[in-house]
Amino acid sequence: MAYQVLARKWRPKNFSEMAGQTHVLQTLIHALENQRLHHAYLFTGTRGVGKTTVARILARCLNCEKGITATPCGQCDACREISEGRFIDLIEVDAASRTKVEDTRELLENVQYAPARGRFKVYLIDEVHMLSSHSFNALLKTLEEPPAHVKFLLATTDPQKLPVTVLSRCLQFHLKNLSPAQIVAYLQSVLIAEQIEFDEEALWQLARAAAGSMRDALTLLDQAISFGAGKVESVSVASLLGTPDFTLIFLLIEALASRNGQELVRLLGLAAENNPDYQRLLEHMLSVFYRMTLAHVLPDAVDNSEGDRERVLALAARLSPEDVQLYYQICLQALQELVISPNRKISFDMGLLRMLAFSPDIFMSGQLNGDQKKKPELISLVEATASVETPKPVEVPKSVEAPIPVEIPGSVEPPKPVETSKFVETPKPVETPDAMAKIEAIRPVESETFDWYSLVSKCNLTGISGNILWNCVPAAITADNYQLTLDEQQSALFSADHAAIIGAALSDYLRREIRVEITIGQVLSETPATRRRREKAEAMQALHKRFYEDHGVMALVAGFDATIDQESFTVKI
Numbered sequence: 001m002a003y004q005v006l007a008r009k010w011r012p013k014n015f016s017e018m019a020g021q022t023h024v025l026q027t028l029i030h031a032l033e034n035q036r037l038h039h040a041y042l043f044t045g046t047r048g049v050g051k052t053t054v055a056r057i058l059a060r061c062l063n064c065e066k067g068i069t070a071t072p073c074g075q076c077d078a079c080r081e082i083s084e085g086r087f088i089d090l091i092e093v094d095a096a097s098r099t100k101v102e103d104t105r106e107l108l109e110n111v112q113y114a115p116a117r118g119r120f121k122v123y124l125i126d127e128v129h130m131l132s133s134h135s136f137n138a139l140l141k142t143l144e145e146p147p148a149h150v151k152f153l154l155a156t157t158d159p160q161k162l163p164v165t166v167l168s169r170c171l172q173f174h175l176k177n178l179s180p181a182q183i184v185a186y187l188q189s190v191l192i193a194e195q196i197e198f199d200e201e202a203l204w205q206l207a208r209a210a211a212g213s214m215r216d217a218l219t220l221l222d223q224a225i226s227f228g229a230g231k232v233e234s235v236s237v238a239s240l241l242g243t244p245d246f247t248l249i250f251l252l253i254e255a256l257a258s259r260n261g262q263e264l265v266r267l268l269g270l271a272a273e274n275n276p277d278y279q280r281l282l283e284h285m286l287s288v289f290y291r292m293t294l295a296h297v298l299p300d301a302v303d304n305s306e307g308d309r310e311r312v313l314a315l316a317a318r319l320s321p322e323d324v325q326l327y328y329q330i331c332l333q334a335l336q337e338l339v340i341s342p343n344r345k346i347s348f349d350m351g352l353l354r355m356l357a358f359s360p361d362i363f364m365s366g367q368l369n370g371d372q373k374k375k376p377e378l379i380s381l382v383e384a385t386a387s388v389e390t391p392k393p394v395e396v397p398k399s400v401e402a403p404i405p406v407e408i409p410g411s412v413e414p415p416k417p418v419e420t421s422k423f424v425e426t427p428k429p430v431e432t433p434d435a436m437a438k439i440e441a442i443r444p445v446e447s448e449t450f451d452w453y454s455l456v457s458k459c460n461l462t463g464i465s466g467n468i469l470w471n472c473v474p475a476a477i478t479a480d481n482y483q484l485t486l487d488e489q490q491s492a493l494f495s496a497d498h499a500a501i502i503g504a505a506l507s508d509y510l511r512r513e514i515r516v517e518i519t520i521g522q523v524l525s526e527t528p529a530t531r532r533r534r535e536k537a538e539a540m541q542a543l544h545k546r547f548y549e550d551h552g553v554m555a556l557v558a559g560f561d562a563t564i565d566q567e568s569f570t571v572k573i
């Protein structure tokens, strides 16, 4: 059997088979059941919404041999001949086709003759606004004094081009564009009957592309079936239509919701393979964020016009309103950047990476990355206290040509000092040697303002002597005599010379003669060396914390599956 295009094969033969247009059908059914018939009907609406289909069904209703009915039998000669397009008393005129315009006048001039076989002589004039003025005159004449056996079924996409005299003599019905949901439901019933495999998203794509026209939808479905080798799947349909696969949008937002940077990047790569229309993707994403916000505010207001209601509600439940607002803003910004960007993919990817990086609760959730193996590692990094000196950049995969510079926080907030030494807390460091000398002269060792640590730091003594000095604590200090205790655990390299070198260094710095005596012993308070280690560790900890809370850094980690070289952290104390 020859293949019959779906639009023809599945053209409804009864009102009950029609998708949508219930407002029109109800009125017609009511009129037919009550035998309250008009002599001229005008069906308006955009192409493919069912104008001529309704008219043909109405022709059957009027001519069914079982009697005028809203449910023609479909079995009688009249019913069958009408559906096969060969019923002698159904005169179809396509006013849009030029060749027939001349014939129209002739046809209309024969209107006074009785129907050959049917109850009514039915004139179905499609695109009636295209009639020539001669034809309109003939039509108008008939409409003014219609013979009882004649019915006019007029259809037009452009009723405003009809003369008012014609309009006023017709019962007018406006057929609405079909909603995507109505189209999807219809396509679904067709495919099930045809036993053709499909996924629902593909049907939504077709429905969106059909823009309200069932005929277009069925024509596209025909193409999709042959394009997809007998299957109707969203990937091939997206390719056929040249539209982005909007399922991708949901997958991307789902990856954001689960803070899964790896998955996000995988999807971005997948999207790029099809060289998609990034603008349309972002526009669609905006509409999804809008619908998610609607879901937060008023869930009932989220309709299924896009076939994604359940998905929108499910996603909305996983993200906070703040997140969605932020994503919407970032998405809008990405859309603006797309226009000026030399690389649309980068703009698109940046938008998504920003969404991931700027999620307010990215750390609160404890899910930094979909790669769960990273989690404990990151935590242990934050807890790490070892100070490491080797500076290295953040490792970014080689494939990334221009890594976004990472601004590692330069200043680290001073950690709250742990009170292990009476020398630690210093309201104001003594800045000049003179001032320090004065203070030293009048203050005993226990003075809280005597800043041993600061003095040792500023003395700038290196080598073994420096090391010795850093491991000493003051035992008794006078203006010109410093008695120090060297930490016995650090005394291996100590010799008497060191005391002289240290004395010279202190004298040099304080610009007066200082005599230094060093005794080895147990040190109970914090030496400058231990204090420096402690502060460094605390600063490192703070640095880690800030580094891992830096959105730019996290965008890199998530976006490029970068690993952070913990050895690269450096702090200067």
Ligand SMILES: [Zn+2]
Residues within 6 Å of the ligand: 063, 064, 065, 066, 072, 073, 074, 075, 076, 077, 078, 079, 080
């Ligand atoms: Zn019949």
